Amino acid sequence: MEKIIEEGRIVSLERVLGQIYRLRLHCPKIARAARPGQFVMLRVREGTDPLLRRPFSFSRIYALKGELEILFRVVGRGTLLLSRLPADSTLSLVGPLGNGFTLPADKSAPLAFIAGGIGIAPLLELIAQVVGGRGQKGSGELHLFYGARSAVELLPEEEVTIAGLRSHFATDDGSFGYQGRITRMFEDVLAEGAFRPLQIYSCGPLAMQYNVAKWALANDMPAQLSLESLMACGIGACLGCALAAATPKEAGEERFVHVCEDGPIFSAGSIKWEKILAQQTAPPTWPFN
């Protein structure tokens, strides 16, 4: 599949709430080729600060308009600079990259979508495509489980609700919806027995993804998890975005997968979770400088 380098024009950039921003870019070549779950490497600005591009998934793809929407949270210098760019300025994009989600062939399959924090981003486009593909006669329940630390980090309900989708919300502090982890809420709802998905799609912080994977493996349910990593090139050259891979072979032999080429979508069983949980990246220091 062809990878494209393209100058994207900022159509709009707005703060949604808290530190979450919505960026809309006009970049017709990449927008036409993009699929949900894939990503672009975005050059926040020219020059050497920051030096590297940053990876972002698509929260919406408007192929006909030639536009992409990127939902991002300000977490460091790159995203801070991005949030301050004026409308009409241009950015260099490389994409679409990665494997993307695989949509179920069965259009009546019940599905679960699990999002943590800004991890809602790639699921929005996926949900839009699944719902759109089912038409009026669409059957099969679609449930979104969407959690964040607090209500100020949760997109407003109307931003995520769509006809044909049942949404469940949770916050760690109970400021909106269920109080507690979204994976706990998901387990509670499934324990009631009324809803049993054929497949799970999830994106969120590593601890959440680990819990989703653990549950999926224990319950023998296929799951597609969108993972992330620090990344220099995004195209399989630098090999910087390695994650420890599950190895069926004898213990001791190490194997790595690369988020940019083998992912960013992985099955629950393909990752050596105990290894990658120990290697979570630290928070940025910029708020103190």
Next chain:
Amino acid sequence: MGKNPGTANGAPNLAVQLGPLRLKNPVMSASGTFGYGKEYSSFLDLRALGAVVVKGISLKPRAGNPPPRIVETAGGMMNAIGLENVGVEKFLEAKLPFLRELGVPVIVNIFGNTLEEYRELAARLSGAEGVCAIEINVSCPNVKEGGMVFGTDPKMTEAVVRAVRTVTTLPVITKLTPNVTSISELAKAAEGGGSDIISCINTLAAMAVDVFSRRPRLANVVGGLSGPAVKPVAIRCVYEVTRAVKCPVIGIGGIGSATDALEFLLAGASAVQVGTANFTNPAVMSDIIEGISRFLAVEAIEDINSFIGSLDTSCVFPFSEDSCALIKADMD
């Protein structure tokens, strides 16, 4: 220099001769930043490059270091990939044919644990159609087997180069580390061992730490620094090495533009390798080649070889001798 723009007839000559190795232009990829070439084929015409230097190859495949493997720093990045690669057999079978069929000159970077491994690799690659040179990596700072143990000792550097030299007729390039007191001594040792060409520099040994987790930012603790931050170190190394040895030198380190590349050529490098900049702009090498060509045309330089090594160190002012004299008179 100083002539009117556009006086050269036609396009300037970009071809360079590095000992036994002839390149159609002096711009190639740096090992480890360009995969096996194919990764970049949708962004630029690989055939336009002087050569493609592929990711370092070992006898057996290597999984590499645990993550985090990279971290961004001011004006640069650090990596500790750990020489992850597919191994020489898979390289020859699955990676080389793509480049060979395109007709791109391929330089294979090799590393090993022992002299025997270097020798075996060189012998294996010698017979392979499409390989135009071997680059000996004696300078990776990130793994014990990366060769830096060879590359920081002149005697061992010479021994590795000789081991490779005796089993191949291909041009041999030795890639040096800057993590030594005197890079010139190593360059002389490599030349003494029979290296046709010297390339420098590999990454600078570096470290970054995090105050929250109180941990190193790389799982390997230390890594190699690359990018614009290292360019002045690299130019100094090229300057010293070109004055210490007779063989041609390839400049590497923080090149991201045509003027960066020209600075290395001016300091004495006969060609350059572009590394980290490929990550920021995957089409950067075609921009660099075009930029060099434009610069030569504007400066009315018909042949790039007349620009190479033309650095004037007799006057620190960027003016002609007359201007220097005038300034001097003025100051008196």
